[in-house]
Amino acid sequence: AQKVTQAQTEISVVEKEDVTLDCVYETRDTTYYLFWYKQPPSGELVFLIRRNSFDEQNEISGRYSWNFQKSTSSFNFTITASQVVDSAVYFCALSILTGGGNKLTFGTGTQLKVEL
């Protein structure tokens, strides 16, 4: 069975601070994918990034960066110079192939509040 743990329930930062959201996963599959989604108050889940289990390269996209480490089963997400618009719930998720689709197992989410 797959499991994703986001130990941080809620984080509050002041604008322009850097913040890291932690994600730890468990799976016995050797082929899997990891995702981060953002859920603003409007409710829609917005895709941010995907990583496959064979690619441990870190990635940077603007103010966002991701650190994938198989040795510790972690896929952490850092926002540099946070902004109020970054306030949302962030979900880490793990995907394996099942029944022709991709079964996403989500973590419980981290509520990020960025204040002025």
Place this chain on the structure above:
Amino acid sequence: DAMVIQNPRYQVTQFGKPVTLSCSQTLNHNVMYWYQQKSSQAPKLLFHYYDKDFNNEADTPDNFQSRRPNTSFCFLDIRSPGLGDAAMYLCATSRVGTGGGEQYFGPGTRLTVT
């Protein structure tokens, strides 16, 4: 813009009264999913369609059914809603599964049961 559309955005139904939630997509994706998300919880997969093949999650209650009449549309039927079924229902799509296709989510339908 290609997208996933859910109607209605808000739905109120009475205890025990059947309700249907609708999802449509213009992405032409093979796979469509339904998730249930209760307040302050993670989305939980109910079932998905790979083309016309229906895949039910083992712990999805029988009260929840789904139909996919064509590639573009998928419906979630709740036969006898209980108070515990009040939640946000999210529809998502992806390309044929390789495990790595990202899922595109609709805005959700918030269901209230009175």
